Amino acid sequence: MILGSVIDSDINEKRIALSLDTVKKYISNGFLVQLEKDFGKNSNIDDSELQKLGAKISTKEEIYKTSDIIIKINCPNDSEISSIKEGTVLIGSFFPHLNKDKINKLLKKNIKIFSLELLPRITRAQSMDILSSQANLAGYKAVIDSVYEFNKAVPMMMTAAGTITPAKFFVIGAGVAGLQSIATAKRLGGVVSATDVRLASKEQVESLGGKFIFAESSKNLETSGGYAKEMDEEDKKKQEELLRNTIKNQDIVICTALIPGKKAPRIVTEEMVKSMKSGSVICDLAVEQGGNSAFSELGKVVVVNGVKIIGYKNFPSRISESASILFAKNILNFLEIIYDKVEKKLKIDENDEVVKAVYINKEIH
Secondary structure: OEEEEOOOOOOOOOOOOOOHHHHHHHHHOOOEEEEEOOOOHHHOOOHHHHHHHOOEEEOHHHHHHHOOEEEOOOOOOHHHHHHOOOOOEEEEOOOHHHOHHHHHHHHHOOOEEEEHHHOOOOHHHHHHOHHHHHHHHHHHHHHHHHHHHOOOOOOOEEEOOEEEOOOEEEEEOOOHHHHHHHHHHHHOOOEEEEEOOOOOHHHHHHHOOOEEEOOOOOOOOEOOOOOEOOOOHHHHHHHHHHHHHHHOOOOEEEEOOOOOOOOOOOOEOHHHHHHOOOOOEEEEOOHHHOOOEOOOOOOOEEEEOOEEEEOOOOHHHHHHHHHHHHHHHHHHHHHHHHEEOOOOEEOOOOOOHHHHHHEEOOOOO
8 A cells, every 4th residue: 555645735744644663663564655856855864765765765656646645734735636637535624614625535536534633622532633732732832932022031030130020921821732841831930820711710720830820710611522612602702801900011922812613713913912011912823713813823922012923823833843743653553443453455434433523524504
């Protein structure tokens, strides 16, 4: 069975879907692995290293034409779709509701699509959870990028010339990315507080050394899957008042709040941005879904009243080597449940709750 992967067509995407370890594992499991020239360049992997493991270096066209399984980071573009042979298995992170036309074109070619961001939040699926592995790194990188833009020291420093007070971090959203942001900011010596609409987040925030700030609500704002629900107008007003009084005293604000399948909630208003001290930093991890912060712009660092608002695209790609290692392992772990190592062929059980959740086999309207 031939397994192939190519460099992503988006020039801003630096991640790859296979690592040295997973290439070795696939080959030991009986796959023929073929990869595009310079495949691992952004992860500091030379073609010769891949060839030593037994991988074949080929052209993108040849890989699409001959592979039985294609592993990708993002959804193929129209040109790639026309090149992929009929009946191919396609595994990656494709966000079908944002790529309806492309997904439907793939289905017309009888391509079996598995999109792993649709995984259920169950224990068995944790090792395949690409959203969590990538969000973890995004939360880390958000703090690093914010500190780079912040022109003061982060930890408290006591010197003969005087004392430098520690930087104050405020993390909005205590999911995977938010919790890693808290942990990273604490390691750097910052004073960290965080908020989330889910009261259940309090214990996790405090276990990492953060202070939990919460607007009381009489409603349950957490879905059965563990995600945050959208607030009604009454709760939004409570949250806004809490944030207005908190944000003005912060040095660095990290925004990570997302609602699955919907536009990101606008949490930091123009008034809040302008209330912050000159030299403060806001990092908006939700910018690709509309943004949590006023003034944030995709792919840019915007300055408003001396406050820097970071809106970089694709934070995991900014730490591509580590992100690729985790993404590749997530994919391998999933492939192992649909591949029979003894018979060396795919066995797709559509009744398996993991497979059923990520298998796209119907046209999207």
